[in-house]
Amino acid sequence: MPTTPSNTDLRSMAASVAMRVEAAMHRDLEDALAGCDPLLAEVLDHALFNGGKRIRPLLTVLCSRCCGRDNDGLYLLAAAFEYLHVATLVHDDVIDHAPTRRGKVTVGNRFGVAAAILAGDWLHARSMHLIGQLTGSKGLEIFCQATGSMVNGEFEQLRYVADLRTSEAQYFAVIRQKTGNLIASTCAIGALYAGADPERTRALSTYGNHIGLAFQVIDDLLDFQGQAETTGKKTGNDFIEGKITLPLLHAIARADAQDRQAIGDLLQGDRTRPEAYRRIHDLIDRYQGFATAARVARDLVEQALISLAPFSTAGNHLPEITVLKELAGYILSRQK
Amino acid sequence: MPTTPSNTDLRSMAASVAMRVEAAMHRDLEDALAGCDPLLAEVLDHALFNGGKRIRPLLTVLCSRCCGRDNDGLYLLAAAFEYLHVATLVHDDVIDHAPTRRGKVTVGNRFGVAAAILAGDWLHARSMHLIGQLTGSKGLEIFCQATGSMVNGEFEQLRYVADLRTSEAQYFAVIRQKTGNLIASTCAIGALYAGADPERTRALSTYGNHIGLAFQVIDDLLDFQGQAETTGKKTGNDFIEGKITLPLLHAIARADAQDRQAIGDLLQGDRTRPEAYRRIHDLIDRYQGFATAARVARDLVEQALISLAPFSTAGNHLPEITVLKELAGYILSRQK
16 A cells, blocks of 8 residues: 655745755855845845745755755855755736735835845845856856746746637747746756756656646646635735736636627726626636636646656665655645 | 057947857746747846946956957857856845836836746856856756855945945955956966966966956946946945945045044944935045045956966967956046
């Protein structure tokens, strides 16, 4: 009988890695900010140390370790991915005029738009600096391709706003660019740091891409179904912004002519009305949009697990691989 | 009798370098944007090709060439500095809610804040990518130190807003970080690309730092004295924003108690009133603030010229050195 994953390995490893990554961040900031303006340090502290889950650095660390390398530099490399992640969150919050994130006031709200844009730029620069230092031009190339594609994904998403004709392929192209590539690069650069062979590097990169996509699909579901108290976000945000996410896409694809028309009208109308949100929620539910999206996320996680095969044939069970598998499962079950 | 520099060399070299840099930018964008969203391409085109003077790429090219290296890669390296420059302008315009730049509508105004922040991030990432590819981790380190210090300079400047007690040392620390370091890095990375020896690299970096500072001091003067039709900017902007620039600092340092009090009141009062601007202008003039700042700029340019000494002892007159000297002179005389 297969054992049910208890997530104990995941939790304890995630906690110990997060601790080392945060220590590396503190040391790096002390270094990089020596003699700097105290406000910049304060803004960065506020942005970086706010109870983030540190999933990206965890992936870098696991991917390097399961390819055989573990040293102090690895946690600094991992920190670079957290810097980039936070840089994008800080800029996103400026774009969205978000007052809070994870229940805490945003950088832009507390310190102003100038501080938020500048601090994001600082973190962006610092992350690339670390990637370049620790993994050379090869790592930098993977990283910059991922950040470039992230920006492009945002632009494509802007173009599809409230557009009923958006295809599933376009949706997946957007989330691949916004999330999949970046998570894949997080894993690939971990493997690169360890000097992994192409087969293992590709395996980890594919794993990252699939869990990144699954993460985004679950995010889309939580936006409709999450509890605001748990996620720290208001539900229905994506609909209000006119984002065409997977549950909605499935409903659009299956709806009869009348309901399709109704969805179109809701998208083009005043999306801030609670009544509009309730109706779109009902329509998605009627056409199994939520159930279908959840199944897609499960399939993506399944693909992620399969891609780890090159690490199983060796006969030995690396704890890091166990944790990568648990992490994929956690992504499906997360409530925030 | 020494010949009076005619600026002919500067003009023709600046034009031919700008043409090659722009060609490199077009090729690079075509490459990097293959398959990308047309809106991203449009936004970048709008931001990058707007009659900019291309002074930063010119410096990179001149510094590499006077150290003996000139090839196609150099113009791409030079383009990276224009990308970074434009990235900061685009983000600055978001921060300042600027409707126009160089007489042209800003990215934020035309395409929205989201597009502006994202396009700035894209350019920032691309510039570092190119620097890393073309000059390795050494170049990347110089570059990232400069961008990090630029952000810190902005933070320090925010702290000194409307603060009468700002010292000249603090002012210079801000402009060194915001402009001096970056121009120095533009020159140093050109030298690095050419594999220059430490003495020449240092000489060019020092030259860059000094002309960067002079450029900023002249900018401060033009903000008070320029013709809006020529500069494309409204005069008095710095005062309205509460920036304590050099002409004002000199006036504060020399003013009698009563005028010092008056300056303080003007800084703390409603700075948008035309009457407030006229009065601060008069006070600065009374205490030779403008004349003193102009003298400081001349001294900085003098220092820049002196730093080029290692290139004169060889006995041969490199056209690039002549142009670097002319460029320093141009910075003093520029009207926009």
